[in-house]
Amino acid sequence: MKAQAPDPRLKATLQAFYEGWAAKREASFRGLDFEALRETLAEIKDDAIAKQDSLLARFTERAEGHGSRVLRAKDGDEANRLVLEILERHGAKTVVKSKSMVSEETRLNAFLASHGVEPRETDLGEWIVQIAAEAPTHMVMPAIHLTRQGVARIFAGHLGREVPDDIPALVRVAREELRREILSAPAGLTGANALIAETGAVMVVTNEGNGRLVATAPPVHIVLTSTEKVLPATSDALLLLKILTKNATGQPISSYVSFIAGPHRGPQYIILLDNHRSELRADAKFRDVLRCIKCAACLNVCPVYQVVGGGAFSHVYMGGIGSLLTAWIHGLEASKELAGLCMGCHRCDTVCSTKIPIADLVAALKEKLARETGKTLWKRFALDGVMGHPALERGTFIAGRAARPFIQKKGFARSLPSWMSRYDRFRALPAPAPRPLSALFRREKRKLAKAAAPVKGRVTLFPGCLVQHVYPGVGLAALRVLSRLGYDVVLGPTGCCGFPPWNSGHAGAARRAFRHVLKRMPADGPVITLCPTCTTMLAQAGPDLALGRPGAKEPRLADGGDGAREDIRAFAGRVATFSQFLARHEKDALRRLLPEGRPAPRVAYHDSCHHKHVLKAAEDSRQLIRLAVGAGLVEMAGAAGCCGFAGAYSVDHPEVAEALLTEKLEAIGASGAEVVALDCPGCLLQIKGGCRRSGRAADVRHTAEVLDSALGRD
Amino acid sequence: MVSQDLVGRFAAGAVAAGAEIVWAPDLGAALAAAGRLFAEAKVARALASRPVHAEAAASGLAVALPADAEAIAAADAALVTADFGAAETGTLVRLDEEDEEKLAWTLPPLCVCLLDRGRIVPDLQSLAGRIADHLARPGIPGPQVSLVTGPSRTADIENQLTIGVQGPARLVVILVGGEGASRP
Numbered sequence: 082m083k084a085q086a087p088d089p090r091l092k093a094t095l096q097a098f099y100e101g102w103a104a105k106r107e108a109s110f111r112g113l114d115f116e117a118l119r120e121t122l123a124e125i126k127d128d129a130i131a132k133q134d135s136l137l138a139r140f141t142e143r144a145e146g147h148g149s150r151v152l153r154a155k156d157g158d159e160a161n162r163l164v165l166e167i168l169e170r171h172g173a174k175t176v177v178k179s180k181s182m183v184s185e186e187t188r189l190n191a192f193l194a195s196h197g198v199e200p201r202e203t204d205l206g207e208w209i210v211q212i213a214a215e216a217p218t219h220m221v222m223p224a225i226h227l228t229r230q231g232v233a234r235i236f237a238g239h240l241g242r243e244v245p246d247d248i249p250a251l252v253r254v255a256r257e258e259l260r261r262e263i264l265s266a267p268a269g270l271t272g273a274n275a276l277i278a279e280t281g282a283v284m285v286v287t288n289e290g291n292g293r294l295v296a297t298a299p300p301v302h303i304v305l306t307s308t309e310k311v312l313p314a315t316s317d318a319l320l321l322l323k324i325l326t327k328n329a330t331g332q333p334i335s336s337y338v339s340f341i342a343g344p345h346r347g348p349q350y351i352i353l354l355d356n357h358r359s360e361l362r363a364d365a366k367f368r369d370v371l372r373c374i375k376c377a378a379c380l381n382v383c384p385v386y387q388v389v390g391g392g393a394f395s396h397v398y399m400g401g402i403g404s405l406l407t408a409w410i411h412g413l414e415a416s417k418e419l420a421g422l423c424m425g426c427h428r429c430d431t432v433c434s435t436k437i438p439i440a441d442l443v444a445a446l447k448e449k450l451a452r453e454t455g456k457t458l459w460k461r462f463a464l465d466g467v468m469g470h471p472a473l474e475r476g477t478f479i480a481g482r483a484a485r486p487f488i489q490k491k492g493f494a495r496s497l498p499s500w501m502s503r504y505d506r507f508r509a510l511p512a513p514a515p516r517p518l519s520a521l522f523r524r525e526k527r528k529l530a531k532a533a534a535p536v537k538g539r540v541t542l543f544p545g546c547l548v549q550h551v552y553p554g555v556g557l558a559a560l561r562v563l564s565r566l567g568y569d570v571v572l573g574p575t576g577c578c579g580f581p582p583w584n585s586g587h588a589g590a591a592r593r594a595f596r597h598v599l600k601r602m603p604a605d606g607p608v609i610t611l612c613p614t615c616t617t618m619l620a621q622a623g624p625d626l627a628l629g630r631p632g633a634k635e636p637r638l639a640d641g642g643d644g645a646r647e648d649i650r651a652f653a654g655r656v657a658t659f660s661q662f663l664a665r666h667e668k669d670a671l672r673r674l675l676p677e678g679r680p681a682p683r684v685a686y687h688d689s690c691h692h693k694h695v696l697k698a699a700e701d702s703r704q705l706i707r708l709a710v711g712a713g714l715v716e717m718a719g720a721a722g723c724c725g726f727a728g729a730y731s732v733d734h735p736e737v738a739e740a741l742l743t744e745k746l747e748a749i750g751a752s753g754a755e756v757v758a759l760d761c762p763g764c765l766l767q768i769k770g771g772c773r774r775s776g777r778a779a780d781v782r783h784t785a786e787v788l789d790s791a792l793g794r795d
Numbered sequence: 796m797v798s799q800d801l802v803g804r805f806a807a808g809a810v811a812a813g814a815e816i817v818w819a820p821d822l823g824a825a826l827a828a829a830g831r832l833f834a835e836a837k838v839a840r841a842l843a844s845r846p847v848h849a850e851a852a853a854s855g856l857a858v859a860l861p862a863d864a865e866a867i868a869a870a871d872a873a874l875v876t877a878d879f880g881a882a883e884t885g886t887l888v889r890l891d892e893e894d895e896e897k898l899a900w901t902l903p904p905l906c907v908c909l910l911d912r913g914r915i916v917p918d919l920q921s922l923a924g925r926i927a928d929h930l931a932r933p934g935i936p937g938p939q940v941s942l943v944t945g946p947s948r949t950a951d952i953e954n955q956l957t958i959g960v961q962g963p964a965r966l967v968v969i970l971v972g973g974e975g976a977s978r979p
């Protein structure tokens with residue numbers, strides 16, 4: 082990997098940037114319906130992508146009518162050659178540039194420099210990283226990784242004189258230098274935020290005003306952009322603008338927006354780059370990626386980006402969306418590291434300007450990568466070998482329990498040997514429970530039945546691997562709560578739902594695991610899970626996987642008796658987490674059952690990624706906990722921050738996992754909470770192990786355990 | 796009638812973006828206000844763009860027409876005009892500007908813009924048709940449209956907002972007209 086040791090200063094900078102951006106973004110969208118706006122923009126972009134050929138033809142006709150020369154480039158090499166030919170034709174030995182991601186994509190600067198032409202960036206951030214000979218680390222804020230002192234050193238080295246390290250002075254220096262460059266340049270190159278077919282105009286958005294100067298002052302103007310930027314109408318471009326600037330920087334609008342239709346002081350060339358976008362457009366599964374408008378909001382909310390920065394999490398394009406663009410533009414192999422860094426938390430999906438399902442597409446990319454470029458050895462063993470075969474999975478946990486006397490100490494596994502310490506130095510790993518949930522469930526249920534017979538219907542409890550084998554107490558707590566509410570609780574299948582292999586791109590193993598579980602599910606009644614990630618798999622990813630396979634047969638469910646079938650989508654509709662189910666159906670009943678004078682410990686709730694960002698159920702759990710402990714529920718800073726577990730991710734990227742967990746533990750400490758409540762057994766493992774390792778006293782509990790305690794034992 | 800609500804929203808949006816607002820009942824008062832702004836800022840070399848140059852010069856302001864880029868960059872201030880204002884964002888909209896005018900908006904450190912209060916619309920979408928019609932107009936040089944909201948800004952160093960990185964450090968909008976100002 083390019084970066085395995087996160088830089089704490091960079092992390093602090095990115096965190097501070099995120100906090101400022103999030104507040105400004107929220108204010109800029111106040112009074113607007115973000116969901117409706119992005120839905121409309123997504124539809125416009127989809128339609129434009131579908132009609133791209135005719136829109137580009139129309140744009141070209143209109144732009145040429147204004148006197149522009151429109152050129153098409155098949156790939157980056159051709160685009161670079163076209164730029165060079167234009168510059169040579171006009172005798173230009175330098176070219177000033179405003180920010181253009183497409184020119185980064187084609188590595189234009191290096192190409193021009195190797196042919197004797199000096200490219201000069203004029204966006205302040207781009208100029209800083211250019212003269213520092215570094216790469217941009219953010220698509221909107223290229224020099225976000227540098228301090229003012231660092232920038233002063235870079236300027237001093239470039240200019241050969243002392244430069245003060247206060248920001249206004251640095252900006253004044255940049256103004257003088259950049260202005261001199263722009264006014265004397267023989268040619269200017271800009272990108273485009275949109276191409277408007279109805280008028281043949283390009284839209285260029287900047288805050289500094291350099292885009293406007295670069296397009297106006299030099300005698301030759303080159304627009305280097307890509308084909309998917311075309312939109313039918315001016316009103317579409319204005320809608321894009323309305324979302325773009327708010328999502329990118331939290332501003333209601335950028336300072337300068339120019340619509341330019343045709344040349345002015347001299348010739349204007351518009352180069353439209355394809356660079357494998359046609360192939361992406363032809364791919365029904367991945368086509369949505371072309372809706373990206375490069376606002377970079379997805380980066381700002383990405384927990385991995387906040388830890389490692391754009392230097393590590395990029396191959397020109399950054400983050401999860403970057404992995405997808407890279408896979409087509411720079412090749413599948415180049416996207417491997419990026420896709421592997423995505424933990425699949427789905428935060429990006431919630432802010433994307435055009436509603437691209439980024440996390441699911443990265444998961445699909447991982448599957449493509451595993452299929453076409455091979456799998457890592459440990460994952461072949463663990464995911465294909467063990468999790469893809471339920472009997473082997475059971476056997477592995479049986480072996481783990483047998484080894485318990487040798488590996489456990491106070492419920493946790495003994496520390497790993499020093500050469501493996503990167504996996505457990507920040508969290509104590511749990512030992513398998515002495516007995517699995519399935520061995521304890523029936524006895525507990527008999528005991529409960531003696532107290533009160535069920536009066537409501539039957540529900541199926543799906544525990545997931547961790548509750549079955551490591552935290553059976555969570556399953557028993559859920560059984561007690563549901564039984565007190567009058568339900569007849571049956572234990573569903575205890576195998577893996579298929580998520581860990583699915584999230585690593587091992588589709589075959591995931592499909593096998595999912596179908597194994599599905600076939601053992603009762604044909605009707607609610608299915609209550611104790612894990613939001615299992616819920617996502619059972620209700621969303623699994624059905625997609627099973628139904629998406631060409632020629633797939635509908636699976637048969639276990640107790641259909643005569644082989645009754647159930648529509649897999651109807652099954653998906655029956656699945657809910659414990660908290661979702663109770664919040665929807667049992668709040669009043671719970672309120673009646675909760676005893677007066679019960680203890681009300683100080684509880685902080687941790688949002689698990691899938692629970693909050695996929696199932697949108699964060700408030701459900703808070704409602705339940707508020708019922709249980711009243712004012713004892715406190716909000717901790719960064720409650721929605723990822724704990725860094727993410728299944729196999731914390732094995733692949735333990736340093737990222739450690740950085741995220743450290744932040745979470747600090748927030749828990751600052752909250753003064755006695756109990757940390759959560760809904761995901763994976764988060765439970767991570768945070769409980771982290772508290773153990775760091776000596777924190779907080780008791781980490783599943784929401785089911787919190788409610789069970791509040792209800793008390795009969 | 797001019798909607799006071801629109802004018803107020805425009806002013807609030809512009810101020811939020813870092814612009815300054817000056818109120819003037821008519822063009823004469825607006826040019827006088829521009830003169831005071833130039834004097835306060837100790838402007839030695841001022842420009843006035845073509846649509847307002849004659850009136851500005853007639854009112855006694857020492858202003859030149861924007862010529863080449865070097866001369867425009869050497870000016871301390873520019874007096875320009877906007878065709879519309881968009882209240883939602885405090886945005887100035889200029890149609891059909893010449894390159895010299897575009898540079899006059901951008902290069903001098905002080906930009907003073909006249910905007911008829913009656914030409915403020917609720918938002919940019921309200922102008923989509925006008926902008927599209929303007930950009931579709933044939934001819935060489937081709938048509939342009941600029942949207943300008945507040946002065947030039949950057950946050951590229953340590954995410955700290957700094958004004959005036961490439962364009963003007965001050966953008967002053969003089970809202971011209973009273974209740975009876977013309978409507979677009």
